[in-house]
Amino acid sequence: MKNKTTTYSLLVAVLFIWGYVFYKAIDSxxxxxxxxxxxxxxxxxxxxxxITLMPDTFTLMANYRDPFLDKPYNEASIDTSKRNTISAPKxxxxxxxxxxxxxxxxxxxxxxxxxxxxxxxxxRGKDYMMKEGATNDGVKLMKNQKDSIKVLFQGKSKFIRxx
Numbered sequence: 001m002k003n004k005t006t007t008y009s010l011l012v013a014v015l016f017i018w019g020y021v022f023y024k025a026i027d028s029x030x031x032x033x034x035x036x037x038x039x040x041x042x043x044x045x046x047x048x049x050x051i052t053l054m055p056d057t058f059t060l061m062a063n064y065r066d067p068f069l070d071k072p073y074n075e076a077s078i079d080t081s082k083r084n085t086i087s088a089p090k091x092x093x094x095x096x097x098x099x100x101x102x103x104x105x106x107x108x109x110x111x112x113x114x115x116x117x118x119x120x121x122x123x124r125g126k127d128y129m130m131k132e133g134a135t136n137d138g139v140k141l142m143k144n145q146k147d148s149i150k151v152l153f154q155g156k157s158k159f160i161r162x163x
Contacts, residue, residue, distance in 0.1 A: 051094045057087040105160045
């Protein structure tokens with residue numbers, strides 16, 4: 001009778017211990033799922049720095065013993081005209097990204113008497129009435145055509161079609 005009592009009491013203890021372990025594991029998984037993830041705000045424009053790569057040049061000096069001929073290094077036997085010089089390519093200049101989506105061509109209004117065209121342009125959410133050569137908010141209207149306009153923005157020009 002004494003063996004049965006000990007066996008049952010140990011069985012109950014084992015069940016309580018394993019139950020506690022499973023409870024903690026499930027509780028920790030459920031707690032990590034309830035955390036609030038806050039999204040970071042996205043900036044309107046991302047400034048990309050200009051990167052200039054400098055060339056890397058070097059010359060390989062093969063002044064070691066030839067392992068196949070088992071001869072020591074002899075500088076007189078080397079033809080210097082065939083010496084390999086390894087150089088990196090020319091520096092690459094990465095231009096900053098220009099966000100052209102902030103400029104929208106809305107349409108054109110033409111004066112009946114003077115036949116002068118005024119272009120409706122939306123820049124960064126603001127509407128402007130511009131003539132050729134006018135500058136607003138850093139955008140210069142270069143040319144007005146029927147279906148598009150040519151604008152100059154941050155030193156670059158581009159044709160923007162009507163929306």
